[in-house]
Structure formats: C-alpha cells, structure tokens
Amino acid sequence: MDSLRSLLEDDEVRSISRRYLISNGFDGTLTCIGVVVGAYLSGVSDGITVFMIGIGAGVGLGTSGVWSVWEIERAEKQAEQLRIERSMLTDLDGTMVEQRRRSARAINAVASGIGPLIGIILPLLPFLAHDVLFSLLEATLVSIGIGVTVLFGFGAYLGSISKQNWIVAGIRMGLAGIVVAVLNLFVPSWSDLSGESSGTSLRAGRRRRQPFSPRDPA
Secondary structure, three states, X not given: XXXXXXXXXXXXXXXXXXXXXXXXXXXXXXXXXXXXXXXXXXXXXXXXXXXXXXXXXXXXXXXXXXXHHXXXXXXXXXXXXXXXXXXXOOOOOXXXXXXXXXXXXXXHHHHHHHHHHHHHHHHHHHHHHEOOOEOHHHHHHHHHHHHHHHHHHHHHHHHHHOOOOHHHHHHHXXXXXXXXXXXXXXXXXXXXXXXXXXXXXXXHHHHHOOXXXXXXXX
C-alpha cells in the first residue's frame, strides 16, 4: 500500500496516467455522442438497445486502452531500463527499480482503460430512463448535454493544472462534442440507405417484369 501511495504521488506517473485518462476519455465521450446520435437517426426505438450498443463500444475502447498502454509502456520502460543498465553496467532485473516500473505501467494502463468508460457510461445513463422520464429524442439530447459537460470537465481540469483560463479550456473541449453531434446529422442513416436500396431493387424488378415485345416484321 505504501508503495502504491508513493507511486501515485510520483509526478511522472501521475502525469502519464492523467494524459492517458483524459485522452482516452475524450475519445470515449466523442464516440458515445456519435453512437447515440447515429442510433436515433437510424430509427432505433428502444433506449436499452442504445445503452447496450454504447456499452459494447465502451468495452472495446476500454480494452484497447488497457492493452495498448500496457504494451506501449512495457516497451518504453524496458528501453529506458536497458539504457540505465548500459550506463551503470549492471542488471536491474528483479530489483526495486524494475518492480517500481512494472507497477507504474499497471497504473498507467488502468487509467487508460478508465478514461473511455467514464466518457461512455455517463452519457448513456439517460437511455436507462427511456419511457420513464424521457422520450428517445429527449434521452438523446440529454445524453449529448452530459457528453459535452464531461468534455468541458476534462478541458477545465487541464486548464487548471496548466494555469490557463479553465473556462476557455473547458469550452474548447466541449465544443468538440457539439461538432460531432452536428456532423452526424449529415451522415446517411441506415433507414435512408435501406430505403434507397429497396427502391433500386423495386425499379429493377419492374424492368424485369416488363412484357417482351417482339419486333415488328420487316
């Protein structure tokens, strides 16, 4: 426990973990906004279905966050350890230095996996109240609002630790959520694509059913 506490107080470990958490949380939130808007425009009529689709995306992004950061940090920490070993002419395997680096890698990976889960689960919560508190449109709008608020929180936090104007930093991050929601309005929905496909098939069928007209005799 003392070792974990000392790692969490380490500026480098905290900085790297914070970077992964916010970066992946940003990705997760924007992904969730895209999912809920796309689901509504595609005609999904059940809030639980939207929620489960979003959770599936969260599982994928969370797993990706943990797995990728574990492998990235593993390679980076190993390369750094090799440089130290060459300069010190000693083997650090099994030492406190090597164990501390492994523990730091685990903290970084966990932070990376938590980020997208925060960004996805929070905006999905209104869909659990579909047909109880919200219509599907209202749940979608509330979800977008929560997503933008989460993004604002990420930006405000980054602004506060970097001594910037936290309100401006929060607005810059939150604006990305609005942009994603608006861009999804211009993406053809599944119903539009299936309707166009059905219309094309119907026209082709009509052409095939046209009676054969023999040529007039010369």
